[in-house]
Amino acid sequence: MAWREASNSHVKNGIYGEMCVSAMMAAAAVTADIETIVIAGLTEIPEKSRLAEDIYRIIAWKKETISWEDAIDRIHQQYDEESPLHWCHTNANAMIVALGFLFEINP
Helix, strand or coil: CHHHHHCCCCCHHHHHHHHHHHHHHHHHCCCCCHHHHHHHHHCCCCCCCHHHHHHHHHHHHHHHCCCHHHHHHHHHHHCCCCCCCCCCCHHHHHHHHHHHHHCCCCC
16 A cells, blocks of 8 residues: 555655555554554565665664764765755655664654
8 A cells, every 4th residue: 555655656665665664554554663664664675775774774883883963974975965866755754754663862
């Protein structure tokens, strides 16, 4: 259903983003394990897509034990206003969603 709805106005990673987040939401209804929830989203999109690579990058950063501030900085370095696929596109937003799930944020 997520693919069907997203394909009305998006292509490729735009569609995958909706599929991924929809699967994460469904997984969250049956488990509290955050990494399991994120991985559930990844199982619904092509493994070799840019979106999957970007979300796996967030998982790897978490395992590096970097801070969430450093992770946000890395996202902004990758997707900034000068990039054709800048911060308002699906990949950067999905990375921030995954970061929000996986990283402990202490203001």
